[in-house]
Amino acid sequence: xxxxxxxxxxxxxxxxxxxxxxxxxxxxxxxxxxxxxxxxxxxxxxxxxxxxxxxxxxxxxxxxxxxxxxxxxxxxxxxxxxxxxxxxxxxxxxxxxxxxxxxxxxxxxxxxxxxxxxxxxxxxxxxxxxxxxxxxxxxxxxxxxxxxxxxxxxxxxxxxxxxxxxxxxxxxxxxxxxxxxxxxxxx
Numbered sequence: 001x002x003x004x005x006x007x008x009x010x011x012x013x014x015x016x017x018x019x020x021x022x023x024x025x026x027x028x029x030x031x032x033x034x035x036x037x038x039x040x041x042x043x044x045x046x047x048x049x050x051x052x053x054x055x056x057x058x059x060x061x062x063x064x065x066x067x068x069x070x071x072x073x074x075x076x077x078x079x080x081x082x083x084x085x086x087x088x089x090x091x092x093x094x095x096x097x098x099x100x101x102x103x104x105x106x107x108x109x110x111x112x113x114x115x116x117x118x119x120x121x122x123x124x125x126x127x128x129x130x131x132x133x134x135x136x137x138x139x140x141x142x143x144x145x146x147x148x149x150x151x152x153x154x155x156x157x158x159x160x161x162x163x164x165x166x167x168x169x170x171x172x173x174x175x176x177x178x179x180x181x182x183x184x185x186x187x
Contacts, residue, residue, distance in 0.1 A: 014052055016042045021059055022101055030060065030108035064109045067102055070094070081142070081181050082129040085174045088150065092170050095154050142181055149177050 005011075020042040024033050033056060039046045053059040071094045075087050098106075128139060150173065157169040164172075 010052075013044060013048060016044065017049060017052055017059065018063065021056075021063075025104050025108070026101065030056075030104070060105065060109055063105050067098075067105065076127070079127045079129045081146070081178075084146075084178050084181065088174050088177065089170055091150060092154060092166070092173065096166055142184060145184075146177055146181060149173075149180065153177075 017038070020038055021033070024038060024041065035046055035049055035056060038056075039049050042049075053062070071091060074090045074094065075083075078087050078090075080087060153169065153173045153176070157164060157166070
């Protein structure tokens with residue numbers, strides 16, 4: 001018997017579950033989606049859903065990890081904080097090109113599952129400059145500051161696109177975040 005992940009029926013069902021979930025997310029907030037309704041819309045049994053995912057949170061996290069993995073691939077060779085300008089430009093570009101559908105996934109994950117970008121990056125074990133030190137508490141504190149600032153600045157820009165260009169907000173984010181991190185310790 002084929003491994004589940006390579007079985008064509010399994011793959012097709014997986015795609016149907018994901019597409020149905022994304023369609024439902026366009027129509028309603030995450031907290032209103034129920035497995036029973038998703039299964040009915042996907043023309044599958046609830047037990048079939050559970051063969052693929054343990055919960056809706058599990059499905060959401062799976063989709064979210066794909067988004068974050070794509071972002072991380074673009075910056076995985078860079079070192080933090082040495083390459084901070086490139087990192088900010090790359091992350092902002094990825095955020096800027098995301099569909100509304102992906103933003104809804106990120107929003108839902110942030111508020112309902114706890115797997116947000118910050119936790120994913122920490123989990124990913126980002127490359128840190130040698131002079132950054134080995135203190136994980138210090139690393140996580142600086143990284144939390146950086147990612148919270150990044151998220152806040154991007155959120156500000158998304159609400160004020162008509163007042164400031166993407167390039168201007170990216171340049172300002174680099175200046176602000178670099179100064180904040182360097183103020184904490186020269187890296």
